Amino acid sequence: MKSPLWAALALAALACSPPPRPAELKTFEALRTEAAASRIETRQPELFGEAQAQYRAALAAYEDDRDVDASRHHATLAALTWETALARSQQMDHQDALTAARHRMAVSQEALGEALRRATVAQDAIGQQERLIAMQGRLVEMERKARRQHNASKAKAQIDAAAVELKAAEGLAAARHAPEAFAQAQAAMSQAMDAFEGGNYPEADAFAQEAWRAAQTAAGVARPKHEAEVATRKLAARLAALVEAGAALPGAEAHLEARGVVVRLRALFGAGEDALTPEHAASLAGLVTLATDNADLRIVVEGHTDNRGQAKANLALSEARAKAVAAHLVAAGVAADRVAALGRGDEAPIADNAKRDGRALNRRVEVVFIRPQ
Amino acid sequence: MRRLLGLAAGLALFPAGASAGPGEDLAVLARRLDDAELADSGRVAREALASARTAVGEAQGHLKSGDKIGARRAFARGKAYARLAEAQLARAQAEREARQAAAEADAVAQKAEQAKADALALEQKLQALQHQSPPPATPTQGDAP
Numbered sequence: 108m109k110s111p112l113w114a115a116l117a118l119a120a121l122a123c124s125p126p127p128r129p130a131e132l133k134t135f136e137a138l139r140t141e142a143a144a145s146r147i148e149t150r151q152p153e154l155f156g157e158a159q160a161q162y163r164a165a166l167a168a169y170e171d172d173r174d175v176d177a178s179r180h181h182a183t184l185a186a187l188t189w190e191t192a193l194a195r196s197q198q199m200d201h202q203d204a205l206t207a208a209r210h211r212m213a214v215s216q217e218a219l220g221e222a223l224r225r226a227t228v229a230q231d232a233i234g235q236q237e238r239l240i241a242m243q244g245r246l247v248e249m250e251r252k253a254r255r256q257h258n259a260s261k262a263k264a265q266i267d268a269a270a271v272e273l274k275a276a277e278g279l280a281a282a283r284h285a286p287e288a289f290a291q292a293q294a295a296m297s298q299a300m301d302a303f304e305g306g307n308y309p310e311a312d313a314f315a316q317e318a319w320r321a322a323q324t325a326a327g328v329a330r331p332k333h334e335a336e337v338a339t340r341k342l343a344a345r346l347a348a349l350v351e352a353g354a355a356l357p358g359a360e361a362h363l364e365a366r367g368v369v370v371r372l373r374a375l376f377g378a379g380e381d382a383l384t385p386e387h388a389a390s391l392a393g394l395v396t397l398a399t400d401n402a403d404l405r406i407v408v409e410g411h412t413d414n415r416g417q418a419k420a421n422l423a424l425s426e427a428r429a430k431a432v433a434a435h436l437v438a439a440g441v442a443a444d445r446v447a448a449l450g451r452g453d454e455a456p457i458a459d460n461a462k463r464d465g466r467a468l469n470r471r472v473e474v475v476f477i478r479p480q
Numbered sequence: 481m482r483r484l485l486g487l488a489a490g491l492a493l494f495p496a497g498a499s500a501g502p503g504e505d506l507a508v509l510a511r512r513l514d515d516a517e518l519a520d521s522g523r524v525a526r527e528a529l530a531s532a533r534t535a536v537g538e539a540q541g542h543l544k545s546g547d548k549i550g551a552r553r554a555f556a557r558g559k560a561y562a563r564l565a566e567a568q569l570a571r572a573q574a575e576r577e578a579r580q581a582a583a584e585a586d587a588v589a590q591k592a593e594q595a596k597a598d599a600l601a602l603e604q605k606l607q608a609l610q611h612q613s614p615p616p617a618t619p620t621q622g623d624a625p
Binding site for chain 2: 176180183184187188190191194195197198199201202204205208209211212215216218219222223225226229230232233236237240
């Protein structure tokens, strides 16, 4: 009897003792951390409320009704709802991250666009700048060539001018009259030519200028000397021509003396005579021509006699003979102020007065064309 | 048996769409999971889906045995698992999209940084060109070679 009683009491006690707490409740409570709860309550309030309600139902089923199955069922649903809320919350986090990433991408794309725009602008500007620099380079090269050509032309012109001046100096016999300056001009000219051939136009120009100046100096020094020389040569030639022409006159001879050209008309007068006779007309006409052709020369007509008779008378006779010829010239158109008459008497015989022929030769007139000073 | 099946249908566990029953709803969800190609990140969702299927199977077992409460509870778990699976799927998809967007944003940001550096280099080159000393002045005293 005792055993069945005790068994019944034990069963009754067992029936009255609380059943073990469902593990699902603990699972849910473990899930429901404070941080997660706060987050889910904010982001998923409906699911949060639902999970809480299921949890409360689970607690009530266990604590009030001692219905473990119901408690496990609600606790499981509470946990699943909680996990669902957590997943959705995380989904929202990812969506926020997605939004942030899209925003970041938009910002980056804008920055990328701006950078590409800047790069395009800079690239265009670089292209322009490079083209500009290239163009400037070409311009500089063209200008350099043009300047070089200009310098070459200038140097050539200067060399030509110096050559002309040097030739002029040479024509003035500057080598003799101004040897130092002429040599300097030639040396500078040579250097100018060398520099020009070497392509050093500025130097060529400078040397050519120096040559031009030196040649001018040489010419300046040489010119008066040369002109004097030329004048002397011309006069000599002219006087020589005059001698030749005078010698060609009938019965005349001519020669050159320091004082001038002497045209001697021999045997022009008879003894004691001072009158011109027609037989000497040709000689006198030729004499007039010579006087007319040399209009710038003064003329001195000298009369001479032989040595027969008194010297005083001979002097007068010679003067009369000179005057006769002078008068003939003036009468023929020769300016009177060019002509002078002078009696020399018998003091300058040209032949032997002891002989008849000699005395005839001494009765003469000498027309002197005075050499200009 | 017919009454129990009617009860299960009346529970309307998966009312979404025009599905004929929870099995089809779960099949649709499975296809969505497969189509999403989530790989590892979809593991949790797939586990939840499997649990949902199990729960629905249990519910059907309860219905057959006439355990209405057991069936209701099993269907309720199936619904909760299915909802969890859907939430996990959405979370995984969102995570993937966010990760992809972040990667793309990183790539664009990197590209933008590179473009900025390139632009700066070009601007510096331009500045150097602009400050480049001008061409030599025209010689005034000849140009001896």
